[in-house]
Amino acid sequence: MSRSAHPAGPRHADVLPEGHYAAPPADLNALDAKVWARTVGRDADGVVTVGGVDVKTLAEEFGTPAYILDEDDFRARARAWRTAFGADADVFYAGKAFLSRAVVRWLDEEGLNLDVCSGGELATALSAGMSADRIAFHGNNKSAQEIERAVRAGVGRIVLDSFQEIVRVAHIAQSLGKRQKVQIRITVGVEAHTHEFIATAHEDQKFGIPLAGGQAAEAVRRALQLDGLELVGIHSHIGSQIFDMSGFEVAAHRVVGLLKAVRDEHGIELPEIDLGGGLGIAYTSDDDPREPHEIAKALTEIVTRECEAARLRTPRISVEPGRAIVGPTAFTLYEVGTVKPLDGLRTYVSVDGGMSDNIRTALYDAEYSVALVSRASDAEPMLVRVVGKHCESGDIVVRDAFLPADLAPGDLIAVPATGAYCRSMASNYNHVLRPPVVAVRDGEARAIVRRETEEDLLRLDVG
Numbered sequence: 001m002s003r004s005a006h007p008a009g010p011r012h013a014d015v016l017p018e019g020h021y022a023a024p025p026a027d028l029n030a031l032d033a034k035v036w037a038r039t040v041g042r043d044a045d046g047v048v049t050v051g052g053v054d055v056k057t058l059a060e061e062f063g064t065p066a067y068i069l070d071e072d073d074f075r076a077r078a079r080a081w082r083t084a085f086g087a088d089a090d091v092f093y094a095g096k097a098f099l100s101r102a103v104v105r106w107l108d109e110e111g112l113n114l115d116v117c118s119g120g121e122l123a124t125a126l127s128a129g130m131s132a133d134r135i136a137f138h139g140n141n142k143s144a145q146e147i148e149r150a151v152r153a154g155v156g157r158i159v160l161d162s163f164q165e166i167v168r169v170a171h172i173a174q175s176l177g178k179r180q181k182v183q184i185r186i187t188v189g190v191e192a193h194t195h196e197f198i199a200t201a202h203e204d205q206k207f208g209i210p211l212a213g214g215q216a217a218e219a220v221r222r223a224l225q226l227d228g229l230e231l232v233g234i235h236s237h238i239g240s241q242i243f244d245m246s247g248f249e250v251a252a253h254r255v256v257g258l259l260k261a262v263r264d265e266h267g268i269e270l271p272e273i274d275l276g277g278g279l280g281i282a283y284t285s286d287d288d289p290r291e292p293h294e295i296a297k298a299l300t301e302i303v304t305r306e307c308e309a310a311r312l313r314t315p316r317i318s319v320e321p322g323r324a325i326v327g328p329t330a331f332t333l334y335e336v337g338t339v340k341p342l343d344g345l346r347t348y349v350s351v352d353g354g355m356s357d358n359i360r361t362a363l364y365d366a367e368y369s370v371a372l373v374s375r376a377s378d379a380e381p382m383l384v385r386v387v388g389k390h391c392e393s394g395d396i397v398v399r400d401a402f403l404p405a406d407l408a409p410g411d412l413i414a415v416p417a418t419g420a421y422c423r424s425m426a427s428n429y430n431h432v433l434r435p436p437v438v439a440v441r442d443g444e445a446r447a448i449v450r451r452e453t454e455e456d457l458l459r460l461d462v463g
């Protein structure tokens, strides 16, 4: 397990956990199916291919660095979530993980809904033709303009995040002559990351309305009084990169407790419950994520059981996976620029991107894997740190990994599982241009987000 990786959590000391990477992998040329997109393999010459296209061709055509996304894998994962939850539940893909118009169309075709959390994401979804009633609008500080746009467009639901927002959305909807479907996001006192979760009475964070102290019940009371709102359910999101289902169990128990209190006080049973996203993926071979059907079964059982105990009709369940759908479907393709052995320590391998295309290592101490992909090699393993080209020593892409000792400038290496929160969190730090996202399928490759150019960069600089 990735003990030092705490996505979206606190930073840990810059030390390897004991026993971690104690030994190099048995075969450096092997590509662990857990961390690589489904159609990835090596051809007879040892060159890695994806969707029937080899990485040398991709590098020639699109340049490096580039995010290479396996479209079939994306569609298969989206479909697996949809199928696992079935017709009585909804799957909202969390666009913050990665969103583009092509992705919106794929989701549409595979029958998923979409969670957006900003005006920009909403605009992307609408411009790709996603039907507004399949969009949920999130965010802890949506602007009045964003709310108005969402209400006018007719989004399926707005997830209310504060007392001020309850009134704000009600007012805007009413002034537009509409009644907006809403859920209230509550914080249930559960924080889950990776293999652990903490259940507390209080939660010290910016999202949602605390269940503690009767605040969530008060929010329901207010929402039910306002003509502009149709309260349809309660929302809870407990964290990121979660493998352990017990955090969801506690969350569901507490959410159902609120539904019961609402029924007892108001005589209504809210018809929906959203348990958010946060399901983990494999970044390294040590991670063991659950399959969508196991997650669907576990979540459905938990909610059904809790509702039976509370004598409530089981509400319609929805979930919001982002990382679990797009994360494993892409890898970042880099060209090696320099190889710098530091005696007795490790070898620094510099690539042509870095923290501008993957901030997760610097920000969360996230762990990644890496492989030489432009050829196979029989050379001995060497311990490397893959670093970027930015003017900052914390510009690390892969903290500790093994690559063949004959690695040389010009080789292509790839970091798998970078589909989620890499392009979407990319920056222009040092005026480095953001890489393209290239979708590959059935021997065809096309940029679904093109590479940024110097012209793009200078267009914003009005002098």
Ligand code: LLP
Residues within 6 Å of the ligand: 007, 008, 094, 096, 097, 115, 138, 237, 239, 240, 241, 276, 277, 278, 279, 320, 321, 322, 323, 324, 360, 364, 420, 421
């Ligand atoms: N729903 C809500 C309300 C969320 O806040 C999030 C993520 C999701 C769904 C999707 O979570 P997922 O299934 O993708 O884990 N930048 C961080 C992750 C931040 C997640 C924020 N909220 C990272 O790179 O790990």
